[in-house]
Amino acid sequence: MSDGRDEAEADGPKSEPDLIALLGSRLCHDLVNPIGAVGNGLELLEMSPGDGKAEMSLIRESLDAAMARIKFFRLAFGPGTAALVTAREMRTTLDEMYGQTRTRVIWRDEAERSRAEMRLACLALTCVEVATPWGAEVEVVRNEAAWVIHVDAKRLRIDEPLWQTLGSAKLPADLKGSEVQFGILARLTRQLRRPVSVSADETHLSLIV
Template sequence: MGKSDVNLAALIGSRICHDLISPIGAINNGLELLGMAGGDTGPEMDLIQESVGNASARIRFFRIAFGAAGEQMMGRAEVVSILRDLMEGARLTVAWGPMDAQPRAEVRMAFLALLCVEAAMPYGGRIEISVDGGNWTLHGRADKLNIDQPLWNILATKDAPSDLRPAQVQFALLPLVAADASRRVTTEIAVEDIRLKF
């Protein structure tokens, strides 16, 4: 996949997320109005509100991870808000280390890397994201990791198999986006620790 293909895929991702966030936001506003009007707030309404919140959090995250990056900066508060909403109720916790605003293109790579590390931690754990001198590290710790080695090989070889599933697309996309930024993705995998750097 060439750089133009990556850019086209990013524009498609941005378009889809942009078009979905408005109706989901409208549903959420409608639910709030129902609540203010004294409407039914039973378990059915709670389930709808939880599902809408989850969908909104995922779209905000995917818009950064799979959308066009642009040149703008992203502040710590915005990134932490996205990650907090995304991980609400999950067995996985994510700690965003950078205190300063970061380029959206680098946050995009960090989010793609997060999806990779998350895939190795299906039973939960903790992921710490840090940057030092422009070098990013994602450190995941869990009692049990589940490493699908062929997927992790893609990060080094950039050769994605033809049978790659949609849930694994981050493994194919991250090394291409990193290469466009003159970065190389490296990994260190131990029994209970995994580090992904770029």
Template sequence: MTKDLTRDIAAMIGSRICHDLISPVGAISNGVELLTMSTGDTSPELSLIAESVENANARVKFFRIAFGMASPGQMTGRKEMLSIFNAMATARLTYEWLPETDMLREEVKLACLMMLCIETALPRGGIIRISNDDGQWKICANSDRLDPSPDLWARLGAVTTTEGLKPSEVQFILAPLQADSLNRRISTHTDDSMLRLIA
């Protein structure tokens, strides 16, 4: 009961924060677009602002899925995920969302949390591929340098406490919690050129 309540409260806080941020970030994006249209300004500085706002908007939407509430039966569209990951991509880190259909929000939430775990092991960036085969998520990362933390990776197999974790590592608690809520378990696979999380 306590575990479920803690997870639900954390998700509600995540939803609230993202909900409150979406509007102002969207307003900034609209403002930049209007400024470009009215003045014809296509300077590198304005382009940089526009790209940064687009990335921030995508990140907030992503965090809303990863950390927010997932109501039973709620769906998340394939097009939405493709749009989010396209906007989140940088020269250093790119994402490939491979599922061909819309997915249950609670399933996508698990995939996003697992992806956040993978990101921590890519200090030089790389490519992250997210696929779902027969109801099983596979999050794979390729990079010229992989640096998974053994202590963090060990947490993914079971629900643990917050002891020893930084706020930036909260996904290593939430991913196993979400997997547990779906009656699943996260397994880790590593080699010299690839990291893989499966659930």
């Protein structure tokens, strides 16, 4: 004879999304644009009768952005370990990743922190990206207990049910590949018993994790 909890656990996996599959979709989607730009730059270089400096600059910027995003993904979606990541490394990665976008990320933290701790901040930033398709200024601070992320923008896209996922015990079954970070962050913070706080309006968002 099973109790209600056993039945709920048995039904849970059927209704929750496959985060691994969604993650693969997310990684492929986000790498298409910078790598595609590299291809465009090469095409221009092949057709250009000049010295190709402008085209080479486009290729270099796109490659830097693609490599920075891969480094960022390794922190956000890779295993959390005790290995340390410096503030300088984080700033360089974020500057290169967002350099060609309308978003600016200001990393205020000066400490070296473990990959496990940086993972939380990076996952939170990928959540913020969903709300800032038109660009924003994002400030990342670390207080004694949590990461505090402030977002200011002329316009934000806030999907309330999606953000509520971060504090929910159950993930929505219709979670998209572009939203997989919400599911991963929600599960990780529950495992670590880290409370999550979100407040937002049309132009401001604050995320504490």
